[in-house]
Amino acid sequence: xxxxxxxxxxxxxxxxxxxxxxxxxxxxxxxxxxxxxxxxxxxxxxxxxxxxxxxxxxxxxxxxxxxxxxxxxxxxxxxxxxxxxxxxxxxxxxxxxxxxxxxxxxxxxxxxxxxxxxxxxxxxx
Amino acid sequence: xxxxxxxxxxxxxxxxxxxxxxxxxxxxxxxxxxxxxxxxxxxxxxxxxxxxxxxxxxxxxxxxxxxxxxxxxxxxxxxxxxxxxxxxxxxxxxxxxxxxxxxxxxxxxxxxxxxxxxxxxxxxxxxxxxxxxxxxxxxxxxxxxxxxxxxxxxxxxxxxxxxxxxxxxxxxxxxxxxxxxxxxxxxxxxxxxxxxxxxxxxxxxxxxxxxxxxxxxxxx
Numbered sequence: 001x002x003x004x005x006x007x008x009x010x011x012x013x014x015x016x017x018x019x020x021x022x023x024x025x026x027x028x029x030x031x032x033x034x035x036x037x038x039x040x041x042x043x044x045x046x047x048x049x050x051x052x053x054x055x056x057x058x059x060x061x062x063x064x065x066x067x068x069x070x071x072x073x074x075x076x077x078x079x080x081x082x083x084x085x086x087x088x089x090x091x092x093x094x095x096x097x098x099x100x101x102x103x104x105x106x107x108x109x110x111x112x113x114x115x116x117x118x119x120x121x122x123x124x125x
Numbered sequence: 126x127x128x129x130x131x132x133x134x135x136x137x138x139x140x141x142x143x144x145x146x147x148x149x150x151x152x153x154x155x156x157x158x159x160x161x162x163x164x165x166x167x168x169x170x171x172x173x174x175x176x177x178x179x180x181x182x183x184x185x186x187x188x189x190x191x192x193x194x195x196x197x198x199x200x201x202x203x204x205x206x207x208x209x210x211x212x213x214x215x216x217x218x219x220x221x222x223x224x225x226x227x228x229x230x231x232x233x234x235x236x237x238x239x240x241x242x243x244x245x246x247x248x249x250x251x252x253x254x255x256x257x258x259x260x261x262x263x264x265x266x267x268x269x270x271x272x273x274x275x276x277x278x279x280x281x282x283x284x285x286x287x288x289x290x291x292x293x294x295x296x297x298x299x300x301x302x303x304x305x306x307x308x309x310x311x312x313x314x315x316x317x318x319x320x321x322x323x324x325x326x327x328x329x330x331x332x333x334x335x336x337x338x339x340x341x342x343x344x345x
């Protein structure tokens with residue numbers, strides 16, 4: 001239900017980078033654990049973008065799997081192989097497995113945020 | 126068509142403001158307390174304030190959709206408090222904290238406690254400039270709470286399991302909730318307390334004092 005303020009933030013950020021040009025497409029990355037519902041963002045975007053240079057822009061969502069980093073050796077683990085499992089199972093398994101280096105000190109470093117990758121704008125006429 | 130790379134978090138504006146607030150919060154430990162409605166956030170604050178009173182100065186920011194009931198409870202125990210009403214909003218944001226600290230003298234406070242809106246999803250996404258996120262979960266909510274809301278437990282440094290005095294009467298067990306929380310975040314500091322009887326509060330308060338000392342030592 002926080003999608004409305006999140007969508008407003010997304011719209012503000014996109015408009016800020018558009019330099020006064022019309023936005024046609026917005027490319028987004030949604031972390032597996034970002035607690036963002038794309039459908040809900042779509043609904044709020046349609047409403048909030050009305051009358052702005054982003055009105056009618058298409059939203060493209062790319063889902064980002066969880067990623068962990070070993071604090072001992074710095075190596076990263078992509079957990080996308082477990083993507084069909086619920087987040088708590090993925091986390092539990094990943095923490096239990098640890099790192100290939102033998103380290104058990106893992107941090108979640110990816111799949112938790114909602115990012116604006118890029119925007120397409122119409123060229124200035 | 127022209128593609129313009131942005132490569133930023135959607136909530137970046139909030140994070141920038143939160144980082145600015147954090148840079149201003151020197152020598153005061155800032156806790157962002159997150160929980161479902163009814164988990165006992167305000168009760169934990171009352172216990173914390175009452176038992177630290179005389180040794181540490183506490184300031185409080187209360188976030189609620191409406192009413193000033195919580196601020197009145199905190200004011201009743203004699204602490205400076207600002208109530209933020211989000212008018213239905215499901216979480217606090219950094220700009221609300223910025224406005225609140227204009228009305229609240231945090232310069233000589235030791236600990237600033239921000240009680241977020243009762244919600245275990247949305248508040249975890251919004252940085253308020255805190256040092257530590259504390260998640261509170263009460264036993265009657267179910268000991269599987271950490272599994273259902275992993276985001277809150279993952280981003281927190283401390284978890285307070287409240288209402289342990291009710292354990293004999295319900296199916297949920299504190300040990301199970303602890304185990305589930307550690308599955309999500311093995312680094313969590315976990316405290317089992319009852320804000321009604323006061324059990325376990327001392328251990329929680331020792332941890333708060335220790336975190337304040339660590340912050341001040343790091344600042345030099």
